[in-house]
Amino acid sequence: MNHLGFERKPVKIGSFDFTCCEGCQLQLANRESSLPDFLALIDVRNFREISSERHDDYDIALIEGSITRSDEIERLKAIRRQAKVLVAFGTCACFGGVNSQKNRLPEKEAEQVVYDGRPVETMPSTRIADIVRVDFSIPGCPVSKDEVERIVVSLVNRSMPNLPKYPVCVECKQRLNTCLFDLGEICLGPITRAGCDAVCPSGKTACLGCRGPAEEINFPAFMELVREHGLSPVDLTEKLGFYNAFEHIHRTDET
Amino acid sequence: MIYKVISKPEFRKFIDTLVKANTAFGPRQVDTDHHGEPVYQFMPVGSADDIAFDYTKTHSSAKHFFLPFREEISHFTFRDGDWEQQIRYEARPVVLIGLRPCDIRAVNILDDVMLHGPYPSPYYLARRKNTFIIGMDHLPLPDCFCKSMNRHTVSYGFNLFCSDIGDKFYLSINSSKAFGFLKEFETGDPTPEDDCLLIERRKLIKQSFRTDVEVTGLPCFLDIEFESPIWEKWGQRCLNCGTCAMVCPTCYCYSVEEHFDTDLKGSSRRNRLYSCNLVDFAEVAGGHNFRPKNSDRLKYRYYHHYRGFAANDNQQICVGCNRCGRACLTGINPKDVINDLRLERESCMTCVSPSRNRT
Numbered sequence: 047m048n049h050l051g052f053e054r055k056p057v058k059i060g061s062f063d064f065t066c067c068e069g070c071q072l073q074l075a076n077r078e079s080s081l082p083d084f085l086a087l088i089d090v091r092n093f094r095e096i097s098s099e100r101h102d103d104y105d106i107a108l109i110e111g112s113i114t115r116s117d118e119i120e121r122l123k124a125i126r127r128q129a130k131v132l133v134a135f136g137t138c139a140c141f142g143g144v145n146s147q148k149n150r151l152p153e154k155e156a157e158q159v160v161y162d163g164r165p166v167e168t169m170p171s172t173r174i175a176d177i178v179r180v181d182f183s184i185p186g187c188p189v190s191k192d193e194v195e196r197i198v199v200s201l202v203n204r205s206m207p208n209l210p211k212y213p214v215c216v217e218c219k220q221r222l223n224t225c226l227f228d229l230g231e232i233c234l235g236p237i238t239r240a241g242c243d244a245v246c247p248s249g250k251t252a253c254l255g256c257r258g259p260a261e262e263i264n265f266p267a268f269m270e271l272v273r274e275h276g277l278s279p280v281d282l283t284e285k286l287g288f289y290n291a292f293e294h295i296h297r298t299d300e301t
Numbered sequence: 302m303i304y305k306v307i308s309k310p311e312f313r314k315f316i317d318t319l320v321k322a323n324t325a326f327g328p329r330q331v332d333t334d335h336h337g338e339p340v341y342q343f344m345p346v347g348s349a350d351d352i353a354f355d356y357t358k359t360h361s362s363a364k365h366f367f368l369p370f371r372e373e374i375s376h377f378t379f380r381d382g383d384w385e386q387q388i389r390y391e392a393r394p395v396v397l398i399g400l401r402p403c404d405i406r407a408v409n410i411l412d413d414v415m416l417h418g419p420y421p422s423p424y425y426l427a428r429r430k431n432t433f434i435i436g437m438d439h440l441p442l443p444d445c446f447c448k449s450m451n452r453h454t455v456s457y458g459f460n461l462f463c464s465d466i467g468d469k470f471y472l473s474i475n476s477s478k479a480f481g482f483l484k485e486f487e488t489g490d491p492t493p494e495d496d497c498l499l500i501e502r503r504k505l506i507k508q509s510f511r512t513d514v515e516v517t518g519l520p521c522f523l524d525i526e527f528e529s530p531i532w533e534k535w536g537q538r539c540l541n542c543g544t545c546a547m548v549c550p551t552c553y554c555y556s557v558e559e560h561f562d563t564d565l566k567g568s569s570r571r572n573r574l575y576s577c578n579l580v581d582f583a584e585v586a587g588g589h590n591f592r593p594k595n596s597d598r599l600k601y602r603y604y605h606h607y608r609g610f611a612a613n614d615n616q617q618i619c620v621g622c623n624r625c626g627r628a629c630l631t632g633i634n635p636k637d638v639i640n641d642l643r644l645e646r647e648s649c650m651t652c653v654s655p656s657r658n659r660t
Contacts, residue, residue, distance in 0.1 A: 080564075083563040087563070195563050211579070211580050211581045212580060212581070213541070215540075222344075222361050224332040228332075228335065228340065236630060267537065267631055270631070271540075
């Protein structure tokens, strides 16, 4: 295949899971209607969920999960050395994800609750960008297969992949949803990056920000808004901390 | 225009028949908000019983029936080193019931933009021509300011308009199609009493407005206030969420995107309604953003609505429905922004002091 003078070849992909539920990787095998076409775009070199073959000659590494153990750091660094393009795949890899909730508890207490006192080596959950250079992020819990397809098509065509820069409200209003603030809820839609087609608010569930902050969000105005709607700063911190996706913005605001 | 009157039970029968035979949309209650108020939207209706004839307001306008939020405008198929373009202008016939005068005036404004400019949109034309509009009057809500914008009455742009005169509707029939449909139903010619009731109804509507926005000379005023600190003040509240433009009946700005099919054998060109309040609205290739500030983006939205169109086309494109004001989470609304601007100038010490030359 030839496109704009480029030879179009399937991209050599490796998909790797760290601390996560592997739900994002499963999305790659989802959306059956276009699955054969999607698989034709990629040359799976290393992906334990769909193939037992293991090769280390991948160009693009999809990294799923957050980092919570020292051996994961070494493994991640080795993948970075091999990959030409490293993609943070899903909310855990991008922001630390739900795993990061344990960071707010004393280490021992978290281990006690989860592992019932059995010895386990663990450390605070971190996003992968704190360990290695990340070339591109695809957020979402789980990622949207539609978006993944679009991005993989961009990679194959050597065009620039992109994510919406605006917040979820745009897509939510396009679906004619009743605003969750009107229903007495606190929704993170106004500060969260769109691209999910407002799936949670469409099901009358407030957005918890799995896709992280939209660009140039007006955080002070949002703080004021939730205060007016009676949410305490503690409860807001809890909400923002659900996926740990607003960690950096939150800190900037407080300082 | 032909005028008729129809009893309310007969009108219901007429609507029921029309709705059952066509793809129809009308106001429906979709939720109850946390104050106990019903939430309405224009939704698919299958019978007259589905329609909330006494609805107050729909949160979103009827714009998307003419300008869909997302739409494929053409599809390309690649074959043997060449490509073919497929374009479809067809639109299904649709019946829209319950639009308010301001909503119809908004569609008329869209007509000016999409049909009467140098490049008429065939996509819009197909939808517009295939939409049968039934308008209904209503008593204004406390925050309606369509009268300030002179959009509280409508004389064209609909097929049928219904004024509530008590036991009957006073019908303004503005298309042969509507006249034809009504032939099957029992209507009468308006009596002098019906005419009186219509005049009374119109008077009542006119007197019921409680919100007034002073828009006299606004285009010039906005030119003067280009550097006003008011924009910064309101811009600081703006969440850049685009809600105002999505619910607005006349915001028509859009973006065009190209999407490859996953099999790489074709691609589609898609329209998507956008908002000038969104952060990358004025971002260009290479990453430069001409409007990086909230306050500038907010200002330009107001300029488009209240100044640009007035200067170029002798009309403002805001119809005064206040959907943007109601939907804005941080309370940005045209009445307060415009009054704030005026107040700032009118209380300005330089302006109110007598001029030295004259004393």
